Amino acid sequence: MPHTLIRGGTVVGPTGSTLADVLVDGEQVAALLRPGDTSLGADLAATAERVIDATGKYVIPGAVDCHTHMELPFGGTNASDTFETGTRAAAWGGTTTIVDFAVQRTGERVQDGLAAWHAKADGRCAIDYGFHQILGGVDDDSLKAMDELVTEGITSFKLFMAYPGVFYSDDGQILRAMQKARDNGSVIMMHAENGIAIDVLVREALDRGDTAPYFHGTSRPWETEEEATHRAIMLARLTGAPLYVVHMSAKQAVATLAQARDEGWNVFGETCPQYLYLSLEEQLAARSEEWGDFEGAKWVCSTPLRSRAEGHQDELWRYLRTGDLSVVSTDHCPFCMKEQKELGRGDFSKIPNGIGGVEHRLDLLYQGVVDGRITRERWVELCCTTPARMFGLDGRKGVLAPGADADVVVYDPAGRTSIGYGKTHHMNMDHSAWEGFEVAGHVDVVMSRGRVVVEDGMYHGSPGHGRFLRRGLSAYLR
Ligand code: URP
Ligand code: ZN
Ligand code: ZN
Ligand code: ZN
Numbered sequence: 188m189p190h191t192l193i194r195g196g197t198v199v200g201p202t203g204s205t206l207a208d209v210l211v212d213g214e215q216v217a218a219l220l221r222p223g224d225t226s227l228g229a230d231l232a233a234t235a236e237r238v239i240d241a242t243g244k245y246v247i248p249g250a251v252d253c254h255t256h257m258e259l260p261f262g263g264t265n266a267s268d269t270f271e272t273g274t275r276a277a278a279w280g281g282t283t284t285i286v287d288f289a290v291q292r293t294g295e296r297v298q299d300g301l302a303a304w305h306a307k308a309d310g311r312c313a314i315d316y317g318f319h320q321i322l323g324g325v326d327d328d329s330l331k332a333m334d335e336l337v338t339e340g341i342t343s344f345k346l347f348m349a350y351p352g353v354f355y356s357d358d359g360q361i362l363r364a365m366q367k368a369r370d371n372g373s374v375i376m377m378h379a380e381n382g383i384a385i386d387v388l389v390r391e392a393l394d395r396g397d398t399a400p401y402f403h404g405t406s407r408p409w410e411t412e413e414e415a416t417h418r419a420i421m422l423a424r425l426t427g428a429p430l431y432v433v434h435m436s437a438k439q440a441v442a443t444l445a446q447a448r449d450e451g452w453n454v455f456g457e458t459c460p461q462y463l464y465l466s467l468e469e470q471l472a473a474r475s476e477e478w479g480d481f482e483g484a485k486w487v488c489s490t491p492l493r494s495r496a497e498g499h500q501d502e503l504w505r506y507l508r509t510g511d512l513s514v515v516s517t518d519h520c521p522f523c524m525k526e527q528k529e530l531g532r533g534d535f536s537k538i539p540n541g542i543g544g545v546e547h548r549l550d551l552l553y554q555g556v557v558d559g560r561i562t563r564e565r566w567v568e569l570c571c572t573t574p575a576r577m578f579g580l581d582g583r584k585g586v587l588a589p590g591a592d593a594d595v596v597v598y599d600p601a602g603r604t605s606i607g608y609g610k611t612h613h614m615n616m617d618h619s620a621w622e623g624f625e626v627a628g629h630v631d632v633v634m635s636r637g638r639v640v641v642e643d644g645m646y647h648g649s650p651g652h653g654r655f656l657r658r659g660l661s662a663y664l665r
Contacts, residue, residue, distance in 0.1 A: 189213070189236040191637065193595060196241025198587055200248070201568035208232060209246055211593040214636040218589055239632055239639075241597045247567050248587050249283025249314075249594030249635065250549050253574040254433060254457065254516035257287055258307055262539035263530060267521045267615045271650045273545055274313040276613040277519075278640045278648050280546035281630040282314065283594035284575070284584050284656070285519075288345055289318040293353070297322065297332035301341065305655070312653030314635050315592070317578070319343040319376060323353075325360035333367045340657025342579050343374040345433070348415040349382030349489060358422065365428040372660040374578070375423065376431045379415035379440065380407060380490055389536050400483035401471045403535040404491035409437035409499075412490050416440040420447045420454055429664060430454045431577065434518045436462040436490040438502035445511040453665060455577065457514040458503050460551040461488065461542050461620065466495035477524075484528040485618050487538045488518065504560045507569060514577060515552055515569045519545035523617040542620045546612050549596070550604045551621070553628040579658035593637040602629025 218228030289304035520541025531538030575585025607619030640648035
């Protein structure tokens with residue numbers, strides 16, 4: 188197999204940074220060579236067929252986005268990125284692994300939902316991919332299916348306390364799925380919002396004539412997130428199952444999670460760039476010539492954006508530092524304004540929920556390093572290492588170490604990236620949630636299993652290079 192040497196960079200990992208060359212042999216990392224190294228690897232490095240100069244740059248593991256929704260059917264339409272377009276966009280942004288959510292719709296067999304997801308992704312992905320399984324209905328059959336899926340490398344299951352009539356599970360169903368997860372070693376991922384209460388608040392808002400996108404957020408107040416988070420934690424405590432709360436946005440909900448962690452419970456939280464940077468106030472103020480005050484629809488997602496005046500964003504950054512938030516993923520769920528978001532003009536409850544961002548997470552989180560909110564090591568831990576360990580990919584993804592897959596990003600801290608401007612992104616969307624964001628840092632080179640897929644602003648990937656990942660159990664089980 189050909190050897191590639193990534194030379195002269197600073198290798199950044201979760202526990203430290205060091206000057207080292209990275210030797211890649213075929214699809215895997217062969218060695219990290221410190222200056223002066225005289226091992227066998229150094230001999231191989233001297234004869235490497237290909238050398239990538241990383242002088243002055245960071246060399247980090249390819250990023251792992253463990254929360255995406257390619258082609259998700261939602262609100263009468265489908266998320267606009269296919270596995271082909273979405274994984275290509277991910278690669279552009281330095282993400283070399285996604286874990287997407289296969290969907291069991293209510294009334295459907297879990298295995299059929301999963302098979303449909305394999306059919307969508309197979310042969311189309313530019314980068315490696317795994318699946319979580321959404322359970323749209325917990326019953327005897329789906330509980331049995333959970334055991335079967337674990338043996339097929341699907342070791343995490345998402346449940347919804349929101350969206351009654353669509354994905355919703357009641358407390359008894361949640362409890363039973365958690366008991367099963369405790370027994371088979373899988374992780375329960377929770378969409379924690381009190382959907383029953385929210386449906387009442389939504390109805391009231393619409394009856395008042397509050398139909399603009401902003402009222403999506405105000406009808407899902409923080410109390411509905413905190414209450415559901417608390418309930419999910421209590422149900423997890425009852426069963427002993429590990430719990431991972433997805434897309435957290437309310438500081439009160441994370442405070443509740445942090446308290447449970449302080450008490451020793453095996454519960455984890457994830458947030459997303461949109462909750463760190465964007466706010467309800469900006470959504471209220473959003474206007475455009477084309478869309479008027481419907482412009483705010485581009486930021487309709489659940490959980491919703493939160494008030495900056497209430498200080499949620501700063502608190503989320505703080506929880507990223509304390510470790511109470513373990514992972515940043517994108518919840519990439521893109522919908523175009525035209526014909527998709529537009530479905531909810533005049534009725535915010537009909538706007539398909541979701542923001543596209545699979546391409547931008549690494550750059551956006553790097554701003555946290557530039558702004559002094561997190562260290563560069565924590566940046567790598569949040570975007571690469573912990574998501575891989577959390578979801579059973581440790582050793583293969585999220586680290587640069589001998590034997591790991593050669594998923595590597597050369598990141599230029601002196602570069603700059605303009606996000607969104609003039610549709611310069613690669614996601615299949617007619618707008619950007621990040622229009623106008625100018626950030627420090629730049630993804631220079633991206634390697635996926637030893638193959639350079641992005642270099643010098645050129646794309647060299649191809650559909651089908653990405654393989655399905657049979658994931659193991661979480662490294663955070665106990
Ligand atoms: O608004 C969101 N988050 N859409 C994607 C589906 C989900 O609940 O994660
Ligand atoms: Zn070789
Ligand atoms: Zn969700
Ligand atoms: Zn999601």
